[in-house]
Amino acid sequence: MATEKQLADAIYQHGYHVIDNFLDYQHYQALRTIIRSMHEKGYFRDAKIGHQKSAIYDSRIRKDQIYWLEETADERAIRPYFAAIHTIFTALNRSLFLGLVDYEAHFAVYEPGTFYKKHIDQFATTQDRRVSCVYYLNDQWREQDGGELVLYDKTDLPLVTIQPCANRFVCFNSELPHEVRTTQKTRYSIAGWFKTRALHFNHPPDFMQFTEQALSEPG
Numbered sequence: 001m002a003t004e005k006q007l008a009d010a011i012y013q014h015g016y017h018v019i020d021n022f023l024d025y026q027h028y029q030a031l032r033t034i035i036r037s038m039h040e041k042g043y044f045r046d047a048k049i050g051h052q053k054s055a056i057y058d059s060r061i062r063k064d065q066i067y068w069l070e071e072t073a074d075e076r077a078i079r080p081y082f083a084a085i086h087t088i089f090t091a092l093n094r095s096l097f098l099g100l101v102d103y104e105a106h107f108a109v110y111e112p113g114t115f116y117k118k119h120i121d122q123f124a125t126t127q128d129r130r131v132s133c134v135y136y137l138n139d140q141w142r143e144q145d146g147g148e149l150v151l152y153d154k155t156d157l158p159l160v161t162i163q164p165c166a167n168r169f170v171c172f173n174s175e176l177p178h179e180v181r182t183t184q185k186t187r188y189s190i191a192g193w194f195k196t197r198a199l200h201f202n203h204p205p206d207f208m209q210f211t212e213q214a215l216s217e218p219g
Contacts, residue, residue, distance in 0.1 A: 008095035016172035030077035063114035105192030116180040128198040137188040147183030
């Protein structure tokens with residue numbers, strides 16, 4: 001796994017970081033088995049867009065299905081993932097002074113022909129999502145299978161295209177626009193967000209400006 005400095009530098013300088021072989025292979029395989037089994041048993045529901053009570057279904061924008069995860073779930077196979085997430089969480093708080101207090105996540109399934117159009121994860125009214133995370137559970141993924149994550153910079157220019165390969169973890173600034181391109185075969189992942197306390201803003205703060213101020217503080 002990346003060092004704390006590599007992680008913090010990449011998020012600060014580029015807005016994202018990719019970690020391959022995120023979990024031990026047996027833990028990756030266990031999670032992949034669980035998500036496939038739950039999908040086959042019909043546990044997933046169509047994802048919505050929007051925030052809380054205002055959220056709606058809109059298949060023109062996103063067509064994935066999700067199942068929300070709880071860290072306290074009885075399923076033991078999920079625990080190594082949350083343990084690794086705690087390491088990332090602590091590193092980002094310690095290095096970038098983000099004030100993170102929570103993490104939320106769900107399993108996500110994209111069936112062939114599905115996608116998620118360009119969007120941002122941050123809600124303008126609360127600004128509590130600071131860093132977005134995706135962990136991929138796809139064996140033998142090929143370029144022709146599609147389903148890539150595309151990140152854009154704040155001027156809307158393409159920043160990076162990331163293949164949803166097995167045991168790959170991606171974290172990025174939640175203010176960056178991004179999309180999931182149409183997938184050609186079933187695509188499994190865990191999507192999550194590191195969060196601060198929810199606040200309400202008339203003019204949402206800038207992530208990089210906040211980080212520059214934090215990095216300039218002594219301590």
